[in-house]
Amino acid sequence: MNSQPEHQESPYTPTYEPSPDQASAPKSRWSMQTLLIASLYLVSVFSFASNVFYYENTSIYFASSVIFAVVGTVWAINDARIRHQAFHPILRMLHLLLCPASLILYLIITRGLRGIAIAAVHTAGIAACSYGAFIAVYYAVYYTGFWNLFDPVFLTP
Numbered sequence: 001m002n003s004q005p006e007h008q009e010s011p012y013t014p015t016y017e018p019s020p021d022q023a024s025a026p027k028s029r030w031s032m033q034t035l036l037i038a039s040l041y042l043v044s045v046f047s048f049a050s051n052v053f054y055y056e057n058t059s060i061y062f063a064s065s066v067i068f069a070v071v072g073t074v075w076a077i078n079d080a081r082i083r084h085q086a087f088h089p090i091l092r093m094l095h096l097l098l099c100p101a102s103l104i105l106y107l108i109i110t111r112g113l114r115g116i117a118i119a120a121v122h123t124a125g126i127a128a129c130s131y132g133a134f135i136a137v138y139y140a141v142y143y144t145g146f147w148n149l150f151d152p153v154f155l156t157p
Contacts (some may be wrong), residue, residue, distance in 0.1 A: 033082070036075040037122070041129055043068045048130040049137045069099035076106050083110065 047064035054060050073096045080087040095102045104123070107115035 032078055033075065036071055036078065039071050040068065040075070040122075041126055043071060044126045044130040045133040048134040051134060052137045052141055069096050072099045072103045076103065079106075079110070085110070 043064055047060065047068075050060050050064075073092060076095055077087050077092060095106070104119040107119045109115070111118060
């Protein structure tokens with residue numbers, strides 16, 4: 001006869017119970033995951049739209065890449081916390097350094113074939129939004145003449 005219960009929780013299992021302040025706070029309309037995904041889209045859109053004005057400026061490329069990597073890593077850490085999975089600090093650093101590829105790999109590892117579909121949909125969505133923003137700003141600047149700007153590339157014989 002076994003005197004131990006069939007299922008015993010480990011003392012090392014983290015518990016995610018809301019604090020009294022969080023429990024009484026009104027629920028947000030948007031979840032943290034949704035806001036992080038939306039910010040990934042916005043960073044990409046801003047990066048592509050700013051290329052119309054600053055296509056030779058590498059600091060915008062660097063800043064948008066770092067922001068995209070940080071937001072992607074925070075999303076993966078938050079997703080791992082929601083799924084009650086460990087996310088080792090070394091993996092966090094690797095995720096930060098290899099962000100676009102590691103986001104796709106994280107989705108495939110955690111969700112299997114469904115992760116491939118999710119990654120493909122978001123990759124296509126980010127690409128469509130980014131290129132759409134670039135084309136919209138490009139046409140607004142160069143074809144409407146509102147800002148009265150010129151492109152030195154087209155002026156060379």
